[in-house]
Amino acid sequence: MPEVRHTPVAPTRTQRLASGGEIEAHRHDDHQIVYAGRGVLAVTTGAGSWVAPATRAIWVPAGTVHAHQAHGDLELHLVGLPARENPLRLDGPAVLSVSPLLRELIIEHTRTEDDDSPEGTRLRAVLLDQLRISVQQPLHLPTPADPVLRRVCALLSADPADSRTLALLGREVGASERTLSRLFAGDLGMTFPQWRTQLRLHRALVLLAEQTPVTQVANRCGWSSTSAFIDVFRRAFGHTPGTHLR
Template identity: 40%
Template sequence: MSIPAPVPVVRHTMPYPDGFEPTPERPITLIARDLDRRDAMLPHTHGWGQLTHSIDGVLRVATADSTWIVPPSRAVWIAPGVEHAVTVLQATRLRPVRILAERAPFPAEACRVLEVSTLLRELILALEQLPPLAPSPRATMLSELMLDELARCETRPIRVPLPRDKRLQTLCARLVDTPGAPLTLAGWAGQVGASERTLARLFEKELGMSFGQWRQQVRLAHAAPMIAGGMPLARVAEELGYASQSAFSQMFRKTFGTTPTAFFSEP
């Protein structure tokens, strides 16, 4: 399945020009790029692994079957050869780390959401100060330390699965863009050309969960940049379609076993 092109106007179709690939002598490279809100990168692949991270701002990263909303306290590992697209939701200083395929820290996983530790953040900033390609003792030291730290970073279960059915794709794309939309499944059925019963069956078949459960995952993903940006929980709840702050917090604690503030706090 191919990834649908991002909804926003595309200004950038690839992250970087050729010539900055990691090598055995320099297994990790990084080239900084600052992007504006609603910039996007069309679906593409790399021969290397990539840790997609931004110093500030919020990204949406999508693969064929999942999407993630990524604030600065998180990063997404994307394995070599995995097709992905990136949309900028808030102006961001993008710092993608390219990792030689043979040195992939998670060889058995296509994607993984990581909590960016203080050490990892500083290593990314230090790597940015080096010439992008030239091998050096310092580049080697930083690369090896970063690979060790990546393997130690905690993971975060913030993933929104995506469907293959085109009717369900339309519904899901709209909810990803407007997670607080109040429409019921019956209401969405009238907009995407399928009955409520058909949509309910497709959610269970393709995504392994009900419409309500999937919408909850979308809202949880959107909560990350809101809370990380300091938005009051009462407003987060309102933006995401919850009746009250307590209803949002209760749902969150039931899902993750902790409060929203604690979960999305800076590491």
């Protein structure tokens, strides 16, 4: 297993990554807010993956081993916070809603790396106030620990359009529908339909970041129709896939 890079201080800065670019697994002694002003960001930890478009940010607590991947040309805004500052009181990664005001605060605050000026300090204080009232969003795709469940999740990850029932998937991996249902609830904390919807939304964000047409995204991610995809996407993100593409 490769050694995980340890960077004690989480930087505050703007960084650009080309589509497909990665930042390898690392950890900080500080907390970090990770926000994509353009493109779609995927953050992966041992517990699963989080995907965030421009209306969301990702909270990465101090000490969490994590890696970044860019989908579409990524404009990455990083905000480091000392471990003693935890405005969200969260000890695990989370996806947060980003209001128009919070978006502008993050972008402005990350223009200058680690700005300790009086203006920068005031801006940071307002940013922390906005973080405290931000809402968590259910965009986490957990990674299963159970080996049988891993096989089921791998089948669906390879083809999110796979529409087989849990019973049919169970036949392939040698487990009953009842056993798999129990594993989804106990291991991942969600039902099978909830996990599959999360997987499809994650894949849809990636495809949209690559400028894939909405109809193709709906088809490749397993929705029965484009309108069904648009409805689920709007309820999850507050806007349509077409708006997201623009």
